[in-house]
Each structure stands twice: as C-alpha cells, then as structure tokens.
Amino acid sequence: MLERIKASLPSLAPAEQRVGRLVLNDPRAFASLPVTELAERAHVSKPTVVRFCRSMGYDGLSDFKLKLAGSVSEGVPFIHRSVDADDKTADVLVKVIDNTVAAFLKYRNDASAGAIERAAEALAATHRSGRRIEFYGVGNSGIVAQDAQHKFFRLGLNTIAYSDGHMQVMSATLLGPGDCVVVISNSGRTRDLMDASEIARRNGATIIVITATGSPLAAGAHIHLAADHPEGYDRYSPMVSRLLHLVIVDVLATVVALRIGGELQPLLREMKNNLRSKRYA
Template sequence: MLPRIETIRAQLRPSERKLADFVLAAPREVLDLSMTELAARAGASQPTIARFCQALGCSGFREFKIRLAQSVAPGVASVYRDVEPDERAPGIIGKVFDRTIGALIEVRNSLSATSVAEAIELLTRASRIEFYGAGGSGIAAQDIQHKFFRLGVPSVAYSDPHTFSMSAALLGANDVVVAISNTGRTRDIVDAARAALACGAKVISITHSHSPLAQLSTVSLASNVAEETDVFSPMTSRMSHLAIGDILAVGVALRRGPELVDRLGRAKEAITRRRIGTDAKAQKETGKDATKVAASGVAGDAAESAQQAARAQAPQVGEKTRIARDIEDVKD
C-alpha cells in the first residue's frame, strides 16, 4: 500500500496529495483513526478521503485501512525515506533493507494465488520456456532461467531486443514466454509478447498490473513496485521479480514431483565438487587410520541406509519439501 501511494502521489489533487503525505509519514497512527479523525488530523475533508481511497483501488475507507495494516508489517520501517547524498553506513543499511523488505511485503499481499497457480500450470506443461527482459529486467530473466533449466524443460533467457523479437516469432502453441518488465511499457518487450501470442504461444508477465504488457498477457503476475526516481534509492523492483521467479520455480518443481529428485541431486553433486575445500577434505579423510576409515565407512553406510528407510516412509509432503529445498541448494 505505501509504495502504491508513492506511485500515484504525483497524479493526485493537491488536497489528496496532502493526505497522502500524512499517511506516508504516520501510517500506524492512521490505523487507529476514524475517517472523521483522519480528516481533522490531515486537514482534509471526508470526500477527499473517499476519493483518495478510490484512487488506490479500495472500495472504501475500511478496505483502505485493512490493506494499510497488511502493508505495515512489524519490524519494517513504515516511512520510506530516501537515502541522502551524505548518508552514513548505518543509515544506508537501514533504508535500503527497509525499502526492499517493504516492497516485497507489498508484492506478496497483492499477488494473486489464482494467477500464480495458472502460471505454474502453463509452465509445467510447456515444451519450451523463454524468458524476456530488457535492462535490469534482463538480469532477472537470466536469474530465473538459471533455476528453470535444472527442471528438465528446455529454457533460454534473452535480454537483447533483436534476439527475443526473432525468437518470439518462431515459437509454437506449446511454448511459454515469461516477459519481465517493471513498468510493462517497454516497447520491445510488449511487441515480443504480442508476436509470441500471434504464434499461439502463451505469455506470462511479471509486471505492473495496470500496464499494456499485463493487459495482453495470458497470465499476469502483479509486481506493483513504485518506480525509483531517486538516484540513491535501491532497485526494489528487481528483488520482487526474483522472488516471483522463485515462487514459479518451486511450484513447477513440486508439480513434477519425484522425477526431479535424482536430477536435482546430480546437479547439487556437480556444484559441490567444484567448491574449494571439498577435495582437500576428502584427501584428509583418506589419510586417517585405516581402521577408523573402515569404521566410519560402516557407520556411514548404516546412516545412509537409515536415511533411505526414513525417506521411504516419509509422507509425500516431506518429499515435496525436500525437492523445494534442493532447488535452493543448487547454487554457484
């Protein structure tokens, strides 16, 4: 809610803008006020408050307070203060984290579970998945694709407009495009999404809900993060895109179930072998007393057998939890 107020602030009437500033400065105080009390404290009329709530997409003052309460989470700074040019390290740390956490909470509260389920279904049945993004969104596209290629579905990420424009024109009915854009108004991304749809492919967008890209998408996942205008502000939109990408990757992995266990295990093993210190630890182990090595080997076999037995008896929910955890474990 707070990032949303910041986004529309410049579009409001002067009286509504004054009210917006009061809410941004003291959101927790607003939660304890009636409409009459808020009007008196903010120097605004009740009709102004009603128009302000409607501008935020709320049916009335009651819904506004509910959504504001969801936005103001315990432990997260409620005032979105800009980083100053002379800001010292403690202030930079606090403001960057507070703004990022606040944006993620706002996206979590506004994300439609129905839309997420539809997107997961499309991705699970896809023959090929292509991720498109330009600029900073291109980095997010590459990160999300890095998670998906381990799931056994052919996938690529393109950030060059010429490349994803050509690729979109070659897609088929069983293919899915995940188009990422903070504003949803980047012409190259919108045109590529439109070209993919013309070929029969499905388009999932991670973007602002009231944008051209969202309107033409098969499924749109709302990431309504205020566009940063201050040069010192953190790029919170990228973090929300990555979080939504994680949600989709985990959802697809859970849908595919046990068939992914061996694949993720081999991927994790390949990464582990490339970590510094792994070989040294193995060499140190081989240099131990032979008796101790043998004993540890027997113990290890017994432990492994016990673990296998436990896994065999574990409920399906436990298996799904392990799959989701393995996805996060396979990192550089």
C-alpha cells in the first residue's frame, strides 16, 4: 500500500501530495489521528484529506485508515505479512492483492533494464550457439524454475529445470562455456543452489540469478536480476516473492522472444495449431 502511494504521488494534485507525504512519513500516526489533526499537519483542508483517500481508490478516510493500519502491521507469522488473525475474508482479499500490486509497482520503478537486457542477450546467445539453458530452484522456487523452463521451451530453446540439489550439482558439472544457468531463489542463501551455481561458474557457464539484493547468491552471479520485496522469507509464506519471480521470468522470456525475432512466429503458430486437437470444441 505504501509503495502504491509513493508511486502515485506525481500524478496527484499538490495538496493531495502533501497528504500522501504525511502518510509515508508516519503511516502508523496517520492511521490513528483524527481528520482535523491530519489536515493541520498536511496544511490542507479536511475535504482534501478525504479526497486523497478516494484518489487512492478507497471509499473514504475510515476505509483508508483501516487498510493502512493493516498494511503496516507485522502480520500473522507464516501466513501473510499484512494479514491479521481476526481479518474478515474481504480484508484478506484487499490486503493480499494490495501487497502484491505494491510489490509489482516497486519492481517496475526499481528494476534495472540494463540487467534484464544483459540476461536476455546471454540467453539468446546461448540459443544461437545451440548450447544448454538450465533453470535451478528448490522448494517454492523450484516450481518457478519449472514454469520458466516451460516458457523458454516454447520458444524453441534447449532448456531443462532441476529442483533436486543432487541433480543440480551433477548437471552443473556437465556444463561448459556457452551454457547458461538461471538460478531462482527467494533468500539467495540456499546451500544447494549456491553449490551448483559455483560449480557451473567454474566450468565457464554464464550464471544469471533472480534473487534478493545483497545475498551470497547474487554476489556470485555474472548477472543479477534483483527481486526485492518486504516479505520475510523465514517468517511468511512466499506469496509476493513467488509472483514477483514469475513476473521477472515473463519479462525475460518476452525480451528473449524479441531477440530471436521473426523465425519464432511460424513455430509458435504451428504449435498453437497442433494443440487445437487437444481441446474440446
């Protein structure tokens, strides 16, 4: 929610921007103070405070403050960062979606187009040379790795995904110069992934990682695609992180498809035609 407010500030009227900055400076205080004091602190009228809340998509000040209080809470451990134990279903719906939207907007604003460009070029070059592209992940990230393999496989790339640590180590041992490994991890500290990544790197393969900034896995990569979010990997269920990783994979696959160029269109068209027989009319 706070990230969404921050991203929306430039599009608001100056008076509403002052209210937005008041929220960002001290969200807990904003959620507890009466409208009169909020207006005084922001140097705006009381209707402007309400107007700001509606500009952000809420019914009014009360609805905004309710959602704000939830978004800055510590959440229920091992379930979701923003959800409280006594939340109604409607509250859970809003909080889970708002949290995800905020993470997406933050990624859109913070993502390095240069890093994505380098990763896409490395993958396209591996494809042109006929070398291997492998996706590694464990646990929840292993599912994302399988999704990534499926997306790139459809583009005609020579890909495979491994979620077992032993298989990753064995496969990394067989890689060499020109091959490419995409490692996906929420924490960036999983031992199996770090071991396999180091082996592949020693053998000359290009290492691309999708993980948190400042993690050991990120430090050992040739190309790091930052996936930063407020969800504690050791405390909450990986919801936002999983969706963010999937979005990054989608962006990367789209850019690679554009790099491959026109030769891809007939292949995808034929694939779609061949799949039609698998569906009921």
